[in-house]
Amino acid sequence: MSMDMTTRMFKEEGWIRKRCPKCGKYFWTLDPDRETCGDPPCDEYQFIGKPGIPKKYTLDEMREKFLSFFEKHGHGRVKRYPVLPRWRDDVLLVGASIMDFQPWVISGEADPPANPLTISQPSIRFTDIDNVGITGRHFTIFEMMAHHAFNYPGKPIYWMDETVELAFEFFTKELKMKPEDITFKENPWAGGGNAGPAFEVLYRGLEVATLVFMQYKKAPENADPSQVVEIKGDYYVPMETRVVDTGYGLERLVWMSHGTPTAYDAVLGYVIEPLKKMAGVEKIDERILMENSRLAGMFDIEDMGDLRYLREQVAKRVGITVEELEKAVRPYELIYAIADHTKALTFMLADGVIPSNVKAGYLARLLIRKSIRHLRELGLEIPLAEIVAMHIKELSPTFPEFKEMEDVILDIINVEEKRYHETLKRGSDLVKREIAKLKKKGINELPLDKLILFYESHGLTPEIVAEIAQREGIKVEIPDNFYTLVAKQAEKTEKKTAGEYVVDFELVKDLPDTRTLYYEDPFMKEFDAEVVMVIDDWIILNQTAFYPEGGGQPYDTGTLEVNGGEVKVTNVQKVGKVILHRVERPELFKEGAKVHGKLDWDRRIQHMRHHTGTHVLMGALVRVLGKHVWQAGSQLHTDWARLDISHYKRISEEELREIERLANRVVMENRKVTWEWLPRTEAEMKYGFRLYQGGVVPGRVIRVLKIEDWDVQACGGTHLPNTGLIGSIKILRTERIQDGVERIIFAAGEAAVDWMQETERLLKRTAETFRVPPEKVPETAERFFNEWKEARKEVEKLRKELAKLLVYELENRVEKVGDVEFIGAVVEGTMEDLREAANRLRKEKHVVVLISREGHFVVAVGDGLDLKAGELAKVITSVAGGGGGGRKELAQGRIKNPLKAEEAIEEVKKRLG
Numbered sequence: 069m070s071m072d073m074t075t076r077m078f079k080e081e082g083w084i085r086k087r088c089p090k091c092g093k094y095f096w097t098l099d100p101d102r103e104t105c106g107d108p109p110c111d112e113y114q115f116i117g118k119p120g121i122p123k124k125y126t127l128d129e130m131r132e133k134f135l136s137f138f139e140k141h142g143h144g145r146v147k148r149y150p151v152l153p154r155w156r157d158d159v160l161l162v163g164a165s166i167m168d169f170q171p172w173v174i175s176g177e178a179d180p181p182a183n184p185l186t187i188s189q190p191s192i193r194f195t196d197i198d199n200v201g202i203t204g205r206h207f208t209i210f211e212m213m214a215h216h217a218f219n220y221p222g223k224p225i226y227w228m229d230e231t232v233e234l235a236f237e238f239f240t241k242e243l244k245m246k247p248e249d250i251t252f253k254e255n256p257w258a259g260g261g262n263a264g265p266a267f268e269v270l271y272r273g274l275e276v277a278t279l280v281f282m283q284y285k286k287a288p289e290n291a292d293p294s295q296v297v298e299i300k301g302d303y304y305v306p307m308e309t310r311v312v313d314t315g316y317g318l319e320r321l322v323w324m325s326h327g328t329p330t331a332y333d334a335v336l337g338y339v340i341e342p343l344k345k346m347a348g349v350e351k352i353d354e355r356i357l358m359e360n361s362r363l364a365g366m367f368d369i370e371d372m373g374d375l376r377y378l379r380e381q382v383a384k385r386v387g388i389t390v391e392e393l394e395k396a397v398r399p400y401e402l403i404y405a406i407a408d409h410t411k412a413l414t415f416m417l418a419d420g421v422i423p424s425n426v427k428a429g430y431l432a433r434l435l436i437r438k439s440i441r442h443l444r445e446l447g448l449e450i451p452l453a454e455i456v457a458m459h460i461k462e463l464s465p466t467f468p469e470f471k472e473m474e475d476v477i478l479d480i481i482n483v484e485e486k487r488y489h490e491t492l493k494r495g496s497d498l499v500k501r502e503i504a505k506l507k508k509k510g511i512n513e514l515p516l517d518k519l520i521l522f523y524e525s526h527g528l529t530p531e532i533v534a535e536i537a538q539r540e541g542i543k544v545e546i547p548d549n550f551y552t553l554v555a556k557q558a559e560k561t562e563k564k565t566a567g568e569y570v571v572d573f574e575l576v577k578d579l580p581d582t583r584t585l586y587y588e589d590p591f592m593k594e595f596d597a598e599v600v601m602v603i604d605d606w607i608i609l610n611q612t613a614f615y616p617e618g619g620g621q622p623y624d625t626g627t628l629e630v631n632g633g634e635v636k637v638t639n640v641q642k643v644g645k646v647i648l649h650r651v652e653r654p655e656l657f658k659e660g661a662k663v664h665g666k667l668d669w670d671r672r673i674q675h676m677r678h679h680t681g682t683h684v685l686m687g688a689l690v691r692v693l694g695k696h697v698w699q700a701g702s703q704l705h706t707d708w709a710r711l712d713i714s715h716y717k718r719i720s721e722e723e724l725r726e727i728e729r730l731a732n733r734v735v736m737e738n739r740k741v742t743w744e745w746l747p748r749t750e751a752e753m754k755y756g757f758r759l760y761q762g763g764v765v766p767g768r769v770i771r772v773l774k775i776e777d778w779d780v781q782a783c784g785g786t787h788l789p790n791t792g793l794i795g796s797i798k799i800l801r802t803e804r805i806q807d808g809v810e811r812i813i814f815a816a817g818e819a820a821v822d823w824m825q826e827t828e829r830l831l832k833r834t835a836e837t838f839r840v841p842p843e844k845v846p847e848t849a850e851r852f853f854n855e856w857k858e859a860r861k862e863v864e865k866l867r868k869e870l871a872k873l874l875v876y877e878l879e880n881r882v883e884k885v886g887d888v889e890f891i892g893a894v895v896e897g898t899m900e901d902l903r904e905a906a907n908r909l910r911k912e913k914h915v916v917v918l919i920s921r922e923g924h925f926v927v928a929v930g931d932g933l934d935l936k937a938g939e940l941a942k943v944i945t946s947v948a949g950g951g952g953g954g955r956k957e958l959a960q961g962r963i964k965n966p967l968k969a970e971e972a973i974e975e976v977k978k979r980l981g
Contacts, residue, residue: 073094073228073254073265073267075228075229075232075233076229076233077229077232077233077236078096078232078252081098082098083096083097083098083252084096084097084098084100086102086103086105088103088104088105088107088110088253089103089104090104090105090109090110091105091107091110093105093107093253093254093255094253094254095251095252095253095254095270096251096252096253096254096267097248097250097251097252098247098248098250099248099249102248102251105251105253105270106249106251106253106270106271106272106273107251107253107268107270107273107275108273108365108366108367109366109367111270111273112273112362112365112366113272113273113274113361113362113365114272114273115271115272115273115274115323115324115327116327116328116329116358116361116362117327117329117358118327119324119325119326119327120245120246120249120271120272120274120324120325120327121243121244121245121321121324121325122244123244123325124325124326125321125322125325126322127211127318127319127322127335128465128466130318130321130322130325131188131211131213131318131466133242133243134186134188134213134238134316134318135186135187135188135213137238137242138184138186138215138234138238139186141234142184143182143184143185143186143215144181144182144183144184144185144186145182145185145186145187146168146181146182146185146186146187147187148187148188148189148190149162149168149187149189149757150162150419150420150757151190151191151192151209151415151416151419151421152416152419152420152421152428153167153168154757154760154764155172155752155757155760155764156170156171156764157763157764160427160428160431161192161193161416161428161431162189162190162191162192163191163192163193164189164191164212164315165187165188165189165191165212165213165214165216165313165315166214166216166282166311166313167191168187168189169216169218169311170260172748172749173218173749174218174262174282174309174311175309176220176308176309177748177767177768178747178748178749178768179747179748179749179750180216180218180749181749181752181753183217183218183225184215184216184217184218184225184226184312185215185216186213186214186215186216187213187214187216188211188212188213188214188318189211189212189213189214190209190210190211190415191209191210191211191212192208192209192412192415192416192431193208193210194208194431194434194551194552194555194556195552195555195556196208196552197434197438197551197552197555198369198548198549198550198551198552199368199369200404200405200408200409201332201400201401201402201403201404201405201408202364202369202375202401203361203364203365203369204329204330204331204332204357204360204361204364204365205320205323205330205331205361205364205365207319207331207408208408208409208412208435209408209411209412209415210317210318210319211318211319212315212316212317212318213315213316213317213318214313214314214315214316215231215234215312215314216311216312216313216314217231217311217312218309218311218312219309219310219311219312220308220309221308221309225312226312227281227310227312228265228281231279231281231312231314232252232267232279235269235277235279235314235316236250239269239271239276243321243325245271249271249272250269250270250271251269251270251271252267252268252269252270252279253267253268253269253270254266254267255267255268256299256300257278257280257282258299258300258302258304261285261286262282262284262285262286262307262311263282263284263285263299263300263302263304264280264281264282264283264284264299264313265280265281265283266278266279266280266281267279271324272324273365274320274323274324274365275317275320276316276317276320276321276324277314277315277316277317278314278315279312279314280312280313280314280315281310281311281312281313282307282310282311282312282313283306283307283310283311284297284299284304284305284306284307285304285305285307286302286303286304286305287303287304287305288305291303291305292305319331319334319335322334322335323335329354329357329358329360329361330357330360330361330404332404332407332408336404336407336408336411338458338462339406339407339410339411339455339458339459339462340403340404340407342458343403343406343407343446343448343455344399344403346448346450347399347403347446347447347448349399349400349403349446350396352396352397352400353386353396355386356382356386356388356393356396356397357397357400359382359385359386360378360382360397363378363381363382363385364378370548370549371547371548371549372548375548376390379393379394399446402442402445402446403442403446405438405439405442406439406442406443406455407455409435409438409439409442410435410439410452410455410456410458410459411459411463412435413432413435413436413439413456413481414456414459414460414463414470414477416428416431416432416435417432417456417473417476417477417480417481417696418467418469418470418473418477420695420696420698420714422480422696422714422715422716422808422809423436423480423484423716423808424806424807424808424809425524425525425807426806426807426808429714429807429808431555433484434551434554434555436452436481436484436485436488437488437529438529438551439452439455440452440485440488441529441531441532451481451482451485452481452485453478453481453482453485456477456478456481457474457478460474460477472695473694473695473696475694476694476695476696479716480696480716483716483717484716491526491528492528492532494526495522495526495528495532495533495536496532496536498522498526498528499522499528499533499536499537500536500540502514502518502522503536503537503540503542506542507542512541512542512543513542513543513544513545514533514537514542514543514544516545516547519533519544519546519550520553520554523550523554524554530544530546530550531546534546570606570641570643570648570650571603571604571606571643571648573643573644575603576601576603576608576643576644576646576648577644579600579601579608579646580600580610581645581646582600582608582609582610582611582612582645582646582647583610583611583612584611584612584647585611585612585613586612586613586614586615586624586786587743587771587786589613590676590786590787590788590789591789592613592667593613593666593667593669594613594664594665594666594667595611595612595613595664595665596662596663596664596665597609597610597611597612597662597663597665598610598660598661598662598663599630599657599658599659599660599661599663600659601659602654602657602658602659603648604654605650605651605652605654606641606648606649606650606651606654607628607648607649607650607651607654607657607663608646608647608648608649609647609649609663609665612640612647612649612665613665613667614626614637614640614647614649614665614667615640615672615675615785615786616640616641616642616647616648617639617640617641617642618642618784618785619762619783619784619785620679620682620701620702620703620704620762620785621675621679621704621785621786622675622704622705623639623640623641624637624640624667624668624671624672624675625637625638625639625640625667625668625671626665626666626667626668627665627666628649628651628657628663628664628665628666629663629664629665629666630656630657630661630662630663631656631661633653633656635651635652635653635656635657636651636652637649637650637651637665638650638651638652670706671706672786673817674706674707674816674817674818674819675704675706675786676786676787676788676793677788677793677794677795677816677817677818677819678704678705678708678709678815678816678817678819679704679709679783679785679786679787680741680775680787680788680791680793680794681709681731681794681797681814681816681817682702682704682709682711683741683773683775683778683779683781683783683787684731684734684735684775684778684779684791684794684797685711685727685731685797685799685812685814686699686711686713686761686779686781687730687731687734687775687778687779688727688728688730688731688734689711689713689727689812691730692723692726692727692730693713693715693719693723693727696714696715696716697713697714697715698713698714698761699711699712699713699761699762700712700713700714700809702762706819707815707819707822708800708813708814708815708819708823709813709814709815709816710811710812710813710814711811711812711814712805712809712810712811712812713809713810713812714808714809715808715809715810716808718802718804718810719802719810719812724799724802727799728797728798728799731797732796732797734775734778734791735791735792735794735795735796735797736792737791737792738790738791738792739775739776739777739778739790739791740775740776740789740790741773741774741775741776741787741788741789741790741791742773742774742776743771743772743773743774743783743787744771744772744774745769745770745771745772746769746770746772747768747769748767748768748769748770751770751772751782755772755780758780758781759772759780759781759782760781760782761781761782761783762781762782762783765782765784770782771783771784773785773787775791794816794817795816795817795818795820795821796816796817796820796821796824797814797815797816797820798814798815798816798820798823798824799812799813799814800813800814800815800823801813831845834849838852867897867898867900867901868904870897870901871897871901871904871905871908874895874897874901874905875905875908875909878891878893878895878905878909878916878918879891879909881893882914883977885915885977885980885981886980886981887913887933888913888914888915888933888935888980889911889913889914889915889930890914890915890916890917890976890977890980891909891914891915891916891917891918892916892917892918892973892976892977893917893918893919893973894919894920894921894969894970894973895918895919895920895921896920896921897920898920898924899920899924899926899960901920902918902920902924902925902926902960903926903958903960905918905926906918906926906927906928906958907928907958909928910928910929910930910957910958911930912930912931912932913930913931913932913933914928914929914930915927915928915929915930915933915935915940915976915980916928917940917944917972917973917976919944919963919966919969919972919973921966922966923948923950923962923963923964923965923966923969924960924961924962925941925944925952925960925961925962925963925969925972926958926959926960927940927941927944927954927958927959927960927976928957928958929956929957929958930957935980936956937954937955937956937957937958937959938953938954938955938956938959940959940976940979941953941954941959941960941961943972943975943976943979944961944963944972944975944976945961945963946975947968947971947972947975948963948964948965948966948968948969948971948972949963949964949965949968950962950963950964950965
């Protein structure tokens with residue numbers, strides 16, 4: 069892609085454009101003698117051991133330096149967004165600051181919170197998880213500091229000239245970097261369906277910022293060829309909105325100011341130092357880590373071969389063997405990875421990720437289990453929560469939400485750690501069984517798909533599987549990028565299929581929006597309207613009080629009066645902003661006809677009670693269980709409703725009572741319920757991302773529903789004007805529907821009264837059966853149960869006595885048939901009695917056949933005989949019908965015709981003779 073990247077600064081300040089002889093890319097420099105672009109592998113790090121920034125900065129100081137610099141230059145400072153992107157459903161985690169503003173701000177459907185703006189966004193990426201701790205520079209969590217400008221059509225903010233000048237001024241004036249050591253390398257950027265020219269800003273071998281000028285989007289098939297440009301093998305067309313998308317590496321700049329052997333030492337010392345002490349890690353020659361980072365900076369480690377090459381080169385440079393090097397650096401690599409992974413976890417859990425086996429929860433669990441595994445390798449027996457607590461303590465002054473949620477975060481980690489240890493106990497049996505199967509087939513290596521299955525379905529890390537397998541003498545090859553493979557698998561989110569429309573969208577797209585009377589007055593029971601269009605058996609009106617299905621709320625039903633006749637409305641749906649009513653006799657409706665609608669009010673009011681009740685319950689759940697609780701789905705019915713929430717363990721009986729008590733208190737306080745339409749960004753800035761409890765809400769303007777001092781959500785449903793109208797809220801039961809998701813089934817209003825009356829009726833019936841008053845039912849039931857248990861024990865004892873007598877009697881009825889000692893008899897007793905007796909009688913060279921009067925039979929064959937009990941069972945059923953089977957020593961079954969029992973025994977005897 070050829071595009072002019074000569075900026076005002078380059079022209080006026082004496083910059084020279086050169087072509088790097090090593091990578092062939094163009095770059096800008098102030099140093100006439102510089103030949104290479106400054107980007108590894110063309111250049112090596114030159115700041116390790118000699119910092120490239122004269123002052124040492126902490127993360128907080130560097131972040132503040134950056135944000136206040138851009139604030140001084142007219143940028144609005146924006147608070148970090150959560151790492152779990154509630155405002156979009158196409159990505160699992162936020163991996164860059166621009167993701168905060170996709171899709172709504174870039175598409176122009178929402179205003180940016182400020183324009184231009186500056187932000188420092190915690191970003192999480194799993195693509196390099198296998199390199200974390202090894203290369204000295206890779207993190208799963210890092211902060212991307214940025215300044216963004218959104219140039220909407222006719223409203224330019226700034227573009228390439230200003231961006232380059234701001235970056236250069238920040239680096240040289242604020243951080244005092246040497247101007248002649250900075251290079252701007254031209255390298256077009258593409259990602260997430262957008263593209264544009266870009267500069268990588270390099271300093272002493274380290275990329276410290278990327279400046280992207282996002283101005284293209286993927287070309288549609290019918291694009292005008294004169295508009296199409298090719299970038300990195302894909303075709304793009306110009307965007308209406310041109311976005312300045314920059315990213316400055318906070319951790320990298322802090323590292324540059326410290327010049328430590330690794331970036332981890334510069335930013336995670338508060339965890340690394342205590343871990344080194346606890347693990348008793350020997351002090352290492354700093355040269356080893358320095359050379360390791362320098363060399364690792366030259367290339368990406370993709371596989372074991374790369375890692376081996378890195379080890380060999382480092383060992384050569386510092387004059388030791390590869391084995392000595394491995395022994396020295398391995399504990400450091402483990403500690404670095406633990407420090408990074410637990411920091412990423414702290415952000416994820418604080419922002420509401422619940423560990424599970426799906427989506428972002430899966431990635432959290434991966435980090436927890438990988439960290440526990442690393443601690444084990446270090447020989448450390450400390451709980452993982454102890455390390456997460458170190459992050460909370462250190463980061464809380466900057467991120468107060470961590471302190472606020474500390475108890476929940478640590479509890480989640482403890483619950484997960486306990487689960488993991490239980491998994492391991494169960495898992496080792498599982499692996500042993502799988503290995504036994506492989507050995508039978510003569511296979512002596514565990515296939516990769518089995519390794520992934522063990523991890524995904526049973527949480528067994530490949531290292532643990534390998535450990536068990538080696539003891540059993542089976543080889544396991546673990547791919548070096550195993551966790552990257554697994555994370556990629558999780559990040560592949562399902563493509564959303566477009567909703568099935570009840571009628572073709574094309575038919576209604578030019579119609580005016582249907583006026584929504586149910587929003588103007590949710591208590592409107594009747595209304596007048598005019599028919600706009602009739603499509604098959606669907607009627608479109610100019611306005612309606614019928615609520616169309618959506619947001620977990622079912623559609624309204626009722627009637628429409630037309631030309632003196634009354635027709636039932638059986639379904640109401642929405643296509644775009646047009647509402648369609650399905651009617652029983654569509655032929656009565658003509659365009660322009662006047663109609664009078666009546667709602668089935670009992671149905672609607674129950675939906676309203678349940679919908680407002682869901683919001684009340686949500687507020688109570690968050691207050692009792694913690695701020696990590698998030699709505700994962702809901703469905704309303706007339707007689708009950710369900711609310712699914714993210715939570716990491718089962719809800720206890722005490723918690724449920726407290727939730728129910730709180731919810732009902734809010735009902736009795738008769739709090740106001742209000743709603744307003746707000747521009748998306750204004751709503752987010754006023755109420756935060758808790759707005760999106762029910763999922764992502766499309767549109768420039770969203771409807772925000774608020775229960776006074778209790779709950780705020782973006783919601784399109786119909787609601788009551790105050791909580792008192794809900795009536796009582798009764799939680800009926802809870803169930804765990806999937807890992808990390810609890811379902812709460814509840815009823816409100818009349819439905820709750822119905823449930824209470826039904827429960828009372830059942831209690832009364834039980835009390836009558838026991839002939840005691842209702843309050844005595846629990847102790848009476850317990851007494852009966854205990855007496856029944858005692859009676860069962862007694863029966864069991866008597867049966868054992870009977871079995872003994874039966875055995876004693878039968879032992880005296882042994883017949884000699886050839887070489888076999890045979891016992892055959894028709895006896896009294898259950899199948900259990902027969903089995904017990906047959907087992908006691910089964911001695912060497914004995915064959916026992918016992919048939920009960922009900923037709924159960926057991927065959928037992930003693931050792932030393934070339935006979936199978938299963939074969940003899942077939943002889944019995946061939947005579948008396950029925951079926952059965954079993955092992956060599958014991959078989960059992962039931963015959964169809966108990967009258968033929970004696971005959972069947974005789975037939976067995978004949979076979980033995």
